[in-house]
Structure formats: C-alpha cells, structure tokens
C-alpha cells in the first residue's frame with residue numbers, strides 16, 4: 520500500500536508508522552488519520568507484529584490538526600462530518616500496544632494523538648501543548664479529558680487555558696511521558712521498548728493493556744473487579760504455565776502466543 524502522508528515499515532516484531540508531512544510539521548488531516556487507521560489494521564492482523572510505534576520527525580511529532588483544512592468549516596461541516604475526530608479512535612481501539620515516540624512539537628491534535636497511544640517516549644526536544652484556544656477553538660480529540668487524567672487538573676487547565684508549551688522534563692515530571700531520552704536515541708529507545716513487549720505473550724500483553732486502560736477510564740472498584748477477572752483467566756493460558764515453569768527451572772520462557 521502506498522500512503523501519501525505516512526511511512527510504514529516493520530522492524531523485527533515491531534510495526535513502525537512515521538508521520539510524513541514534513542512541510543506542514545505533520546499537521547493531521549483526514550487522509551493522514553485514515554492512513555494511520557489502515558496501517559494499524561494491517562499490523563493488528565499481522566501475527567508477526569507484537570507492538571507498534573508511531574513517530575514523527577525531529578522537528579515535530581505533529582503540530583496539530585491541519586488548520587488550513589478546517590479554517591472555513593461551518594458548524595454543520597464539523598458536526599455532520601464528525602470532523603476531524605471521526606477516525607481518531609482507531610488508535611485507541613488497537614488491541615496491540617502502541618507507543619508514541621515524540622520529538623519536537625506535539626501540539627493540539629498532535630498531543631492528543633500521542634495521548635491516545637499507550638505510552639509516550641519523548642526526546643529531550645519534545646514540546647507538548649494544547650494551544651487551540653489561540654485559534655478560537657478547544658481541544659477536540661481528548662485534550663480536555665486525557666490531559667487532566669495524565670497530569671492533573673491544575674497543569675491541564677494551565678496548558679489548555681494559556682496555550683503554553685510544556686517541555687519533556689516537565690512532561691515526565693507531570694506523568695504524561697514514560698521516559699525522556701536524548702533526541703538521537705529516542706527512536707531506538709521506543710523500538711527497543713516495543714521489541715521487549717513484542718517478546719512477551721501477546722494475550723497477556725493485551726490483558727494488561729486492557730486492565731490499565733480500565734484504571735484510566737473507569738472507577739477503582741470496577742477496575743479492580745475487571746483486573747481480578749482477567750488475572751484469573753490468565754491461568755487458562757499455556758503461556759502462563761510456560762512462564763512459571765521457566766522461572767522454576769531457571770531458564771528463559773518460550774512463549775507460544777507472541
């Protein structure tokens with residue numbers, strides 16, 4: 520498949536999607552987000568892939584939704600077409616883990632796309648922000664919902680209301696980012712984390728992803744109940760037998776369902 524706005528490749532057991540609209544700092548248009556969805560469909564169906572990385576360029580992960588494309592929209596255009604978020608949830612519904620590898624700007628929809636992924640690994644050059652207020656709009660792909668859950672109300676209000684950018688150190692301190700690494704090591708770090716995940720039992724990886732997302736999205740009691748049910752079901756997996764036998768026998772596990 521030839522994509523217009525992204526590059527898609529596999530690195531070992533990892534699927535890599537690189538946003539590729541360099542002239543517009545990877546501004547997210549409808550086609551680009553459709554293409555991400557299509558690439559994720561492919562990786563999800565591919566048994567050789569255990570985890571996915573989405574990255575951008577050195578200068579920008581993505582500088583937001585494409586402002587030119589929406590500048591003249593009417594309310595009806597936006598509402599009827601479910602603009603632009605119609606196809607965004609595909610990142611969230613992917614059952615394999617998705618890592619956002621972020622260097623440079625991750626602004627507006629770019630920050631929201633990163634937050635839809637399961638974790639963010641950032642270069643020390645990364646800058647996160649929700650500057651939509653400067654354009655007379657507000658975040659529309661989860662910025663007012665995922666950001667407070669990640670960094671707390673105070674910082675989320677600060678970013679959304681003042682439009683200031685948060686650097687990688689602040690983002691890590693606040694809990695938005697899992698790891699910060701030097702820019703030239705960032706993609707390797709993300710690919711290596713993804714390869715590690717892809718080496719584990721895929722059903723267990725998916726159970727963990729689903730359970731952690733429950734903590735993010737629902738109440739504590741619901742989440743604990745969900746975790747317990749999934750935890751018990753893990754004992755039905757031959758990978759559980761293998762993982763524990765390998766520990767007892769002091770050898771590396773050979774997971775069957777990767």
Ligand code: HXC
Pocket residue numbers: 542543544546547582583584585586587603604624626627628629650651654657658659660
């Ligand atoms: C369209 C964009 C863009 C965007 C940058 N470009 N961001 N085009 N949509 N979101 C284009 C510029 O127009 C310019 O094109 C080229 O990319 C390089 O950008 P510069 O501004 O020249 O670069 P620089 O001076 O380094 O400034 C970088 C920047 C700035 C700080 C990131 O570009 C910027 O503020 N961008 C907009 C950020 C933003 O407001 N994002 C939120 C968008 S709304 P030309 O052709 O002039 O070279 C949003 C809503 C989401 O995301 C709602 C739900 C999905």
